[in-house]
Amino acid sequence: MPTTRATPGKRSAVRTLLRLWPYVRPVRARLFTAAFVAVLASCTGLVIPLVLKWMVDGPVADRDPAGVWLGALFLLLLGFGEALLFGLRRWLVARPLSHVEAEMRADLYGHLQRLPVTFHDRWASGQLLSRGTTDLMLLRMFLAFPLTFLLVNSVTILVGVIIMLIQDWTLGLVILAPAVPVIVSCLLFEQRYSSVARQAQDQVGDLTTVVEESVLGIRIIKGFGRHRSQARAFWELSRTLRGTELRKARLLAAILSVIVTLPEVAIGAALVLGSVQVADGELSAGTLVAFLSTALALRWPIDSIGFLLAMSQDAASATERYFEVMDETPEVEAPSRGAGNCAPSPHRPAADNGLQFHNVRFRYPDAASDSPPTLDHIDLHIRPGESMALVGATGSGKTTLTALVPRLHELTSGRITLDGEDITAMSREELRSLVAMAFEEPTLFSASVGENVLMGADSHELDRALSIAQADFAHALPQGTDTKIGEQGLSLSGGQRQRLALARAVVGRPRFLVLDDPLSALDVHTEAAVEAALRDVLADTTALIVAHRPSTVLLADRVALLSEGRITAVGTHQELLRTNAEYAHLMSGSGETEDAR
Ligand SMILES: Nc1ncnc2c1ncn2[C@@H]1O[C@H](COP(=O)(O)OP(=O)(O)OP(=O)(O)O)[C@@H](O)[C@H]1O
Numbered sequence: 207m208p209t210t211r212a213t214p215g216k217r218s219a220v221r222t223l224l225r226l227w228p229y230v231r232p233v234r235a236r237l238f239t240a241a242f243v244a245v246l247a248s249c250t251g252l253v254i255p256l257v258l259k260w261m262v263d264g265p266v267a268d269r270d271p272a273g274v275w276l277g278a279l280f281l282l283l284l285g286f287g288e289a290l291l292f293g294l295r296r297w298l299v300a301r302p303l304s305h306v307e308a309e310m311r312a313d314l315y316g317h318l319q320r321l322p323v324t325f326h327d328r329w330a331s332g333q334l335l336s337r338g339t340t341d342l343m344l345l346r347m348f349l350a351f352p353l354t355f356l357l358v359n360s361v362t363i364l365v366g367v368i369i370m371l372i373q374d375w376t377l378g379l380v381i382l383a384p385a386v387p388v389i390v391s392c393l394l395f396e397q398r399y400s401s402v403a404r405q406a407q408d409q410v411g412d413l414t415t416v417v418e419e420s421v422l423g424i425r426i427i428k429g430f431g432r433h434r435s436q437a438r439a440f441w442e443l444s445r446t447l448r449g450t451e452l453r454k455a456r457l458l459a460a461i462l463s464v465i466v467t468l469p470e471v472a473i474g475a476a477l478v479l480g481s482v483q484v485a486d487g488e489l490s491a492g493t494l495v496a497f498l499s500t501a502l503a504l505r506w507p508i509d510s511i512g513f514l515l516a517m518s519q520d521a522a523s524a525t526e527r528y529f530e531v532m533d534e535t536p537e538v539e540a541p542s543r544g545a546g547n548c549a550p551s552p553h554r555p556a557a558d559n560g561l562q563f564h565n566v567r568f569r570y571p572d573a574a575s576d577s578p579p580t581l582d583h584i585d586l587h588i589r590p591g592e593s594m595a596l597v598g599a600t601g602s603g604k605t606t607l608t609a610l611v612p613r614l615h616e617l618t619s620g621r622i623t624l625d626g627e628d629i630t631a632m633s634r635e636e637l638r639s640l641v642a643m644a645f646e647e648p649t650l651f652s653a654s655v656g657e658n659v660l661m662g663a664d665s666h667e668l669d670r671a672l673s674i675a676q677a678d679f680a681h682a683l684p685q686g687t688d689t690k691i692g693e694q695g696l697s698l699s700g701g702q703r704q705r706l707a708l709a710r711a712v713v714g715r716p717r718f719l720v721l722d723d724p725l726s727a728l729d730v731h732t733e734a735a736v737e738a739a740l741r742d743v744l745a746d747t748t749a750l751i752v753a754h755r756p757s758t759v760l761l762a763d764r765v766a767l768l769s770e771g772r773i774t775a776v777g778t779h780q781e782l783l784r785t786n787a788e789y790a791h792l793m794s795g796s797g798e799t800e801d802a803r
Contacts, residue, residue: 219396222529223518223521223522225525232302233306236298236299236302237298241295241354243294243295245357245362247292248358248507250284252362252369252500253284254281254285255495255496256369257284258495258496258499259373259492259495259496262490262491262492263490263492264277265277267492299354303346303350307343310528313532314338314342314532317532317536321537322614323614324572325534327572330411331418332411332416332418333414335411335418336407337524337528342524344520345521348517351517352515352518352521353518356514359514362504363504366500366504366507367381367504370497370500370501374480374493374497376479377476377479377497380472380476380479381473383472384468384471384472388468391465392461395512395515399458400519402453402454402457403454403519403522403523404526404527405450406447408527409450412443413447417440420436420440457516462512465511466509469504476498480494537634559589559625559626560587560588560591560625561587561622561624561718561748561750562588562623563585563607563622564585564622565619566581566585566610566619566621567583567584568580568607568615568618570615582771583772583773584607586773591747591748592748593744593747593749593750593763594764594765595758595759595764596751596752596753596766597752597765597768597789597793598768598769598792599769605646605752607750608643608720610622611750613629624717624718625717639714640717641716641717641718641720642718642720643722644708645724648706650691652692654687654690655688655689655691656688659680659687659706659709660713661710663714668687672709673739674736674739674740674742675736676705676728677709679702679705701728704726705732705736707724708736711724712743717748719743719747719750720750721749721750722752723752723754723758725737733757737760753765759793764776764777764778765778765782765789767788767789767792774788775788775789
């Protein structure tokens with residue numbers, strides 16, 4: 207399964223994180239207020255050493271108990287105010303940030319729905335899942351904590367340093383001495399950590415893919431006794447991820463050791479120097495107490511910088527991964543016909559000339575550029591009300607051809623028209639209302655049988671559709687058509703799932719029907735019953751039906767033979783049987799296993 211990897215090269219974390227602004231903009235007032243409140247809280251903490259200085263040089267030196275109590279009361283009030291302000295900050299950010307996360311997740315989901323099938327072919331599902339879950343959680347945590355505290359701690363450190371320089375500039379310079387090595391170490395850390403953070407998030411995506419595949423493919427894994435090899439694959443990935451997380455931890459430990467050790471050494475040096483100055487009478491004991499208390503108050507803001515930078519880098523990688531998906535171009539939507547009216551326009555039967563392929567060529571976007579196109583020179587006309595069977599060896603391009611009609615893929619060149627109207631000129635909604643489809647591999651959702659069949663259509667149509675598809679078994683389920691079916695419809699048999707998917711295709715009485723071998727899992731009797739019922743539907747529907755068996759071919763008025771991506775013959779079943787050796791060979795049954803490519 208392909209995965210999406212970090213694009214090599216340097217990225218600016220700030221520039222990447224700035225892309226979050228459109229989401230943060232609506233809650234900016236609360237965020238700025240929260241940041242201001244946090245700065246206020248932090249600076250309140252810095253007043254404490256000044257009160258201490260006043261106490262030591264004043265009431266303590268003068269042996270004035272009333273002054274000491276007053277100072278203690280001040281300290282209590284300051285501590286209480288600081289705690290209250292930090293609590294207020296938390297309250298201010300909690301609600302708006304969960305809103306930002308929900309908005310981003312909704313946008314990602316909406317965008318994924320609009321991205322073309324080729325995008326989903328290319329991207330591993332785990333990579334998309336991890337972007338929509340863990341990455342967005344990282345972003346919420348970044349906005350709640352590091353974003354504010356990088357600012358708050360910078361202001362606190364600046365104010366604290368100014369206070370210390372004012373107290374005693376020589377001691378202040380001693381404290382400032384480690385600033386240069388700390389800043390250089392932080393820059394180096396940022397560079398190294400950013401690529402490891404990205405690697406770890408990609409590996410989480412890979413791991414999610416393996417878990418998802420293991421759960422969805424549990425029958426195959428158990429049936430083929432592959433649980434050991436699957437567990438090995440999982441273990442390998444999880445070991446790689448563990449290695450990457452350990453590298454992150456090592457980098458963090460290295461920066462923390464620099465960030466914690468150098469300032470501690472500087473505080474120690476200032477303590478020795480300050481004590482000498484107090485002994486020499488050049489400095490008051492209160493000033494030294496205030497100086498050291500301020501330095502100690504700055505310990506947490508400085509120590510936390512390592513974590514905050516690491517979390518910011520994690521968030522920058524998460525933002526980058528999020529926008530990699532959001533920057534993908536969605537399917538091109540035809541301009542809406544009526545201004546502001548997105549309802550499907552009434553179908554125009556004026557031209558009324560069925561489904562036509564005009565010199566269609568198609569190459570998968572991810573196919574090698576020198577490889578021949580999957581489909582070429584396709585000229586096919588299915589008249590109104592006619593049903594055309596599409597026959598061809600495996601790999602000849604039948605599924606690809608049918609997928610072009612509902613625009614699951616975009617043509618490389620040529621045109622497809624429905625009653626004379628180019629499908630690219632229609633809105634997706636209009637196209638979906640005209641064309642219904644059923645595939646050989648039926649996909650059902652974790653919803654009721656009725657919801658799976660109706661998919662938004664009028665509920666009055668349900669019984670008729672179930673009856674055409676010979677899916678009346680649905681009425682005998684425990685809660686009838688309200689019975690919930692498991693994820694992917696796995697609690698139903700293959701044939702039952704196919705019949706529900708067929709019922710879904712015919713439920714809206716579509717004008718155009720595209721069926722990709724939808725009866726393959728049915729026994730001959732059920733198939734005959736479905737075909738008899740389908741014949742009535744097909745009488746006024748223009749249909750393209752991929753068929754492998756003569757019984758399905760007989761449903762159709764005419765047959766088109768697809769050979770190596772080209773239509774090589776069109777005629778009735780009998781005509782082609784007589785005149786075309788390849789067709790006769792395919793219909794004899796022996797050709798079904800042959801690969802045309
Ligand atoms: N997403 C894809 N990207 C690149 N090539 C693809 C993709 N899907 C299918 N193909 C290739 O296109 C060719 C036609 O495939 P297609 O599924 O349309 O054949 P088919 O006639 O429906 O086969 P079958 O009868 O086995 O279902 C094959 O060579 C296949 O490998």
